[in-house]
Amino acid sequence: MTMTKRALVLGATAAAVTAVTITGAGIHLNKGQAFFRESPKEIVDEVWQVIDRNYVDGTFNQVDWKAARSQYLARNYANKEEAYKAIREMLKPLGDQYTRFMDPTEFKNMQIDTSGELTGVGIQLAADEKTKKLTVVAPIEGSPASSAGILAKDIIAQIDGKSTEGMDVNQAVNLIRGAAGTQVKLTVVRGNQQLDFPLKRAKIEIHPVRYSVKPSPTGNVGYIRLVQFSANAAPEMRNAIQNLEKQGVSGYILDLRSNPGGLLYASVDIARMWLQSGGIVSTVDRKGISEKESANNRALTTKPLVVLVDGGSASASEILSGALQDNRRATIVGTKTFGKGLVQSVRGLGDGSGLAVTIAKYLTPNGRDINKNGIAPDVVFDLNDQQRQVLVQDRDKIGTTEDPQYAKALQVLNQRISGKDTTRAESK
Template sequence: MHLRKRTLAILMVLALLAGGVSAYGLISYKMGGLPIAGFSAGSGLSGQNSANFAKLEQAYQLIHSQYYQNVNDQKLVDGAIAGMVQALGDPYSTYMDKQTADQFQMSLSSSFEGIGATVQSINGRITVESPVKGSPAEKAGLQAGDQIRKVNGQVLDGKPVNEAVLLIRGKKGTTAELEITRPGTNDPIHVTVIRDEIPLETVYAENLGDGIGKIQITSFSENTAKRFAEELQKLEAQGMKGLIIDVRGNPGGYLQAVTEIGNLLIPNQGVILQMEDRTGKKEIFKSKMGSAKYPIVCVTDGGSASASEILAAALKEAGGYPLVGEKTFGKGTVQTSQTFADGSDLKYTIAKWLTPKGNWIHMKGIEPDYPVALPDYFKLTALNPDTPLKRDMNGTGVKNVQQMLIGLGLVPGREDGYFSQQTEDAVKTFQRINGLSVTGVVEGQTAVKLNEQIRAKMKTNDTQIEKAISVLHSMIK
């Protein structure tokens, strides 16, 4: 097969959306002096390489001619390429057959259908990198680090991430019954997600008052830099004195998007990032911005990865701006893409990126200047209204109820997952306060109302944003 070569810089946490394959991390970008390793049609092979390819061809011919059943030649070739990529032991290098690659291209549109979560394979388990803001996955309580073990009864452990994505995605209105494992919990958690159309808006701006502006970037996609510039201009026109950049749960994205945003934030022509290829040759990306206009605070968490880490590191090291929240994910490599003539696609790592000061944060992450955790109820999954929870029951669902009640100021007496008399009394109190039938059972409208009030509480009690505001006020003064 002949390769259609593309010169692409990709920064992603193998962000394969569980509603289609993510467009995160793909944009045309000239790599300057960085060589792109790749196959070349008609290139000669010699020595050991020639012997290795002869061995590969021999294996192909043996299976093709002597295997006891007829085999699909295309499947053999796809499997050989996928096997080579898997042998790299690199979760950020992947081979997509034509079907999966087509879905990847579909996800470049303004919306797609699915549950709305970026995932990758870690140690053979499909792991959530981040739910998309406002998506069914976010509303159901999925979090970065959750391992999706089953979907509608089908086991995902050990499956290639592309295959797992095909099982998780689906049409709007269909149901995905997920069994997940969450770090720090022993029992599996069952989550029901109704698939929906997922708009790919990535920039959310807000005037918090008192001269403070906030811009949340959920990923660095094709239009992110343009949308960021528009929203930043609006906040500046309103007299903004300080800015909060929120990249929590941002799995990464286009290199060009993050460098363009860096041009608007990193003062004094500071370094945004460095890229280093296999030979040690570096390419340095610098900001075009002059002096700083106002102080900035960046908020991060364990779901902030790749391109979002580039921005966080640039703000911290080149801008001298503080980070608030939690340590970032730690993904410091760059991928490129080669598309075959049949539409299949090969992505592989070609370089590592370094912070302005030359640090490689891969597998380490970036520590915040002000470590701040979120309240426990931010980590809860949504309750299923169709699954009753009542006296003497035990499990993760009951534990969620107890932690929700605590978050709402009620006293369930315990939070270990056993539905005690005091837990029932707290549920009855909640039902009376909200004009619901006082049954002591969590189901139907009681579950819906608990979900709604916890989501509202999360919006008004974000301890990380509160700390960022406090730090920013001190910087403005």
């Protein structure tokens, strides 16, 4: 399997606003459109063919996939909406929330401009693996959802008063998205509470990397917060490290909390900035063919590093933190990560719709399969509800000594800098 830069996506979710860039792959739209005008069956068969060739599970979740083709092509479809409904029905037995069909509007919503300007409320959504409830993976920092106080793990119960019971992620995304300046009300369940959040949709300018110099007992340290692995994450990370190196910092804290993932190549490029040698990630397709990515002896720094993670750190965040942990390059502090270890290829189809297909799973350098398991920190340190609320209400406290997880990370980093660290990263 080839790790093409533009096709492989590691985002944990379909999203009301997403940071990943999705491109078409291998379909000539004019030809496909002509086919589709002749018969909606063409798009049904096109989806079937893509799954048949590429889906990660060769047993198709014990589904007789050839029989499925016969079943769905035997039907007559009066219009494209009927065909779209049949496609979603055909994919459902695969039991994979990440393999999903998008109609042209939904697919267009995923083709977000790589400039970093997004429109929406700024939440990443996923269907909970067990309950199937729509769950917030992470609010995007600086977004309307984040400013209003929506948190990772909140359950979206209603959208503008409409129950989300039985609703899939794409349906929810379509209801939440809309023109900048318009309103949407999200009703969330958080523990035993039900909370209403009236939100104004907005254009959200996202710079994935923020950095600063912080004082510490062992000298100044570099603090870098990476909020998503978008197309410009790697260049911004390179700039941050180089500038902090010029300022003579003695170590680094890399904050991946609530980072829901993004592009595979971005996580690999960033890992190479921290690792001089060693493996980064391997992807394994259904034939057992493994593609490995490794460091290339071009690390920008070898100074001590601590990485902050939490339950909202997913996929590409888990690749990066797993690689740094397995290579004993960093100490991981925080709580267990999300646990999404699957790779999707997202492609345009003949009529302007799109299909995300799980084509591989990924493993950390030591061969850990983190899907549904996550990355366990070397130093477990959680926030209580009150501490979380303080940070939500005042985002400027994140990455300061008033942020308890940051304070713990700083303590661990100082131990590493002074050579007194007893929590060096070990394989879990």
